[in-house]
Amino acid sequence: MAAYSIFLSYLRRFSDVTDAEFNDYFRPVLIERKFEKKQLLNGAGQVENYVNFIIKGLIRKYYVKGKEEINTQISVEGHIIHCQESYHSRQPSEYFVEAIEPSIVLSITWDDLEAVFNKSQRMERLGRLVITHTMVIKDRWQIQLVKLTPRERFLQFVTKHPALMQRVPQKFLASYLNIKPETFSRFKHLIREYSKKATPSV
Secondary structure, eight states: OHHHHHHHHHHTTTSOOOHHHIIIIITTTOEEEEEOTTOEEEOTTSBOOEEEEEEESOEEEEEEETTEEEEEEEEOTTOEESOHHHHHHOSBOSOEEEESSOEEEEEEEHHHHHHHHHHOHHHHHHHHHHHHHHHHHHHHHHHHHHHSOHHHHHHHHHHHOTTHHHHSOHHHHHHHTTOOHHHHHHHTHHHHHHHHHHSOOO
16 A cells, blocks of 8 residues: 555654564554544544554644634654644643644554554654654654744745645735734745846856
C-alpha cells in the first residue's frame, strides 16, 4: 500500500527501520482515516488518542480565544499533527485539529504506540527521535514568532512554502503567522516584488 511506503520512508529519516520491523510493529496498528473538509480529527475537551501522519491533504491545529481562532500549526502531506500535550499527558486538549482540505491520515492510538515501544527498545528510540524532531520544529517556530518582524515572517513563509499561499485560506495564514489580516493583505504585494527579484534576467 502506497500510504505505508510513504510512512516508512518518513520513519527512515530517523532510523534504519527494516521492512520486517515495519511489518511486525507498525502495520498491525496503523489505521487509515479519512476526513472531509472542516471535519474535526479532535476537539477541545477531548483527550487526544491518535498521532496522525498526513498522507494526503491539509490540516490545522488551533485554539479558541474569545471569538477568535488562533492557528498554531498548519501541516501538509508528510508531516505529523496531533494535540501533543493531550496525547502524552492523557488530559483533555485545549486544541482543535481540523481538516482544511479532504485529508487522509495514518494514525496510531496511544495504547498501540505504547505497546510497540514496550516490545522493542529500537522502536522506542525511534519514537523518541520523532518526538524530539517535532518538538524542535515547534520551538524554532516559537523563536521566529518572537524574533522576526511580521514582514520577515511573511517573506520567510512565502519563500519556504509558496504553494501553501494558494491552498490555505488567508485568515488561517494570518493567524498562524501572527499578522493582522489587514497587514497580511498589504504584504501580499511583496510576493510579486520578491518574485521579480528572484527571477534571473535573460
